[in-house]
Amino acid sequence: xVGKIAVVGGTGNLGAAIACRLAKAGHSxxxxxxxxxxxxRAAGELGCGLIGKxxxxxxxxxxxxxxxxxxxxxxxxxxxxxxxxxxxxxxxxTVPLVPPKVMRVQLPAEGSAAQRAQNLLGEGxxxxxxxxxVGAAKLAANEDLNCDVLVFGDxxxxxxxxxxxSEAMGxxxxxxxxxxxxxxxxxxxxxxxxxxxxxxxxxxxxxxTGKS
Amino acid sequence: xVGKIAVVGGTGNLGAAIACRLAKAGHSxxxxxxxxxxxxRAAGELGCGLIGKxxxxxxxxxxxxxxxxxxxxxxxxxxxxxxxxxxxxxxxxTVPLVPPKVMRVQLPAEGSAAQRAQNLLGEGxxxxxxxxxVGAAKLAANEDLNCDVLVFGDxxxxxxxxxxxSEAMGxxxxxxxxxxxxxxxxxxxxxxxxxxxxxxxxxxxxxxTGKS
Numbered sequence: 001x002v003g004k005i006a007v008v009g010g011t012g013n014l015g016a017a018i019a020c021r022l023a024k025a026g027h028s029x030x031x032x033x034x035x036x037x038x039x040x041r042a043a044g045e046l047g048c049g050l051i052g053k054x055x056x057x058x059x060x061x062x063x064x065x066x067x068x069x070x071x072x073x074x075x076x077x078x079x080x081x082x083x084x085x086x087x088x089x090x091x092x093x094t095v096p097l098v099p100p101k102v103m104r105v106q107l108p109a110e111g112s113a114a115q116r117a118q119n120l121l122g123e124g125x126x127x128x129x130x131x132x133x134v135g136a137a138k139l140a141a142n143e144d145l146n147c148d149v150l151v152f153g154d155x156x157x158x159x160x161x162x163x164x165x166s167e168a169m170g171x172x173x174x175x176x177x178x179x180x181x182x183x184x185x186x187x188x189x190x191x192x193x194x195x196x197x198x199x200x201x202x203x204x205x206x207x208x209t210g211k212s
Numbered sequence: 213x214v215g216k217i218a219v220v221g222g223t224g225n226l227g228a229a230i231a232c233r234l235a236k237a238g239h240s241x242x243x244x245x246x247x248x249x250x251x252x253r254a255a256g257e258l259g260c261g262l263i264g265k266x267x268x269x270x271x272x273x274x275x276x277x278x279x280x281x282x283x284x285x286x287x288x289x290x291x292x293x294x295x296x297x298x299x300x301x302x303x304x305x306t307v308p309l310v311p312p313k314v315m316r317v318q319l320p321a322e323g324s325a326a327q328r329a330q331n332l333l334g335e336g337x338x339x340x341x342x343x344x345x346v347g348a349a350k351l352a353a354n355e356d357l358n359c360d361v362l363v364f365g366d367x368x369x370x371x372x373x374x375x376x377x378s379e380a381m382g383x384x385x386x387x388x389x390x391x392x393x394x395x396x397x398x399x400x401x402x403x404x405x406x407x408x409x410x411x412x413x414x415x416x417x418x419x420x421t422g423k424s
Contacts, residue, residue: 146421177406184399194389210416
């Protein structure tokens with residue numbers, strides 16, 4: 001069982017939903033924000049026994065760090081927490097959406113936001129990526145997501161920890177290969193946004209078939 | 213209803229399965245191969261009323277062309293048929309797998325094999341991409357695929373024709389956005405190959421959830 005978990009950017013919709021699900025599963029969770037005050041306020045409002053701190057302080061005291069920030073904030077946030085990530089698992093959830101054309105796949109030059117995270121954090125950090133396709137609203141509402149989690153990472157043991165965390169959150173998760181494979185789930189997010197709009201679907205997701 | 217359909221590379225597993233399903237749905241289908249003799253022989257063996265020709269001759273007489281060749285053969289094949297594609301819909305099914313590491317996403321510099329196809333064929337051709345994730349074996353066996361088809365293309369009317377063709381083949385198909393979005397389905401193929409191996413699944417696929 002993993003120790004303390006930080007959800008950096010945990011005052012956002014996805015981060016708050018992940019933090020609450022993890023806390024309800026019995027994990028010790030601290031949410032981070034750029035401002036410690038905002039994080040403390042959000043933690044109080046969310047309940048679930050969450051604690052709020054600055055992103056850097058949250059990362060510092062955690063054993064595993066989940067980063068849930070918009071693509072535009074990824075570089076700044078990772079640079080901010082990098083001194084506290086050595087030897088830890090960092091779960092990047094960034095989807096490289098480039099507004100206003102969020103329905104168009106626009107992967108970064110590194111190939112994926114996950115590989116960008118690894119480049120920014122350096123070699124001594126076990127970067128895993130996940131949660132690209134899950135809807136924050138359903139996650140927060142404790143609804144059945146009807147959407148699988150694809151987990152990517154170059155270190156199998158780190159990936160396994162994130163698969164287990166996902167399952168503790170009530171989600172079905174799959175080992176989905178090397179970190180570079182994250183491009184598939186990141187790109188798929190723009191496709192799902194397109195399908196939501198084109199078919200007037202509330203929150204489209206994906207399920208892997210062929211495995212019971 | 214579309215007129216004559218050519219399946220270029222139609223002697224391969226995927227091409228033959230697509231050609232047979234289309235023929236059984238009542239379409240007039242010619243399969244192409246590099247050698248007209250191979251195509252004629254395969255057409256005879258497959259039955260279904262298929263005709264076999266060289267790739268170029270098949271493309272020449274077709275109103276809609278489906279290209280089902282391995283990534284390594286994509287450039288040569290498209291160059292070969294390009295003179296016969298102007299004003300037509302060309303459905304590219306190429307997945308940019310780079311052996312031996314087929315479980316790793318390795319998208320081409322153009323962003324996707326589909327965009328590479330558009331570059332090779334030029335502006336006057338309506339490139340659509342589809343069928344990246346469907347298993348040839350199940351398609352040939354007339355089994356339920358339990359896998360949706362994501363259809364990409366910059367021209368909505370062309371995309372709609374391919375959605376309709378997919379449905380005529382007994383598949384559930386989705387408009388999935390611009391041609392550049394093809395990166396999602398192409399990358400996903402490596403993820404599905406990884407899942408097949410990691411979980412010992414016969415033929416993993418994907419289903420879009422959230423739309424009945």
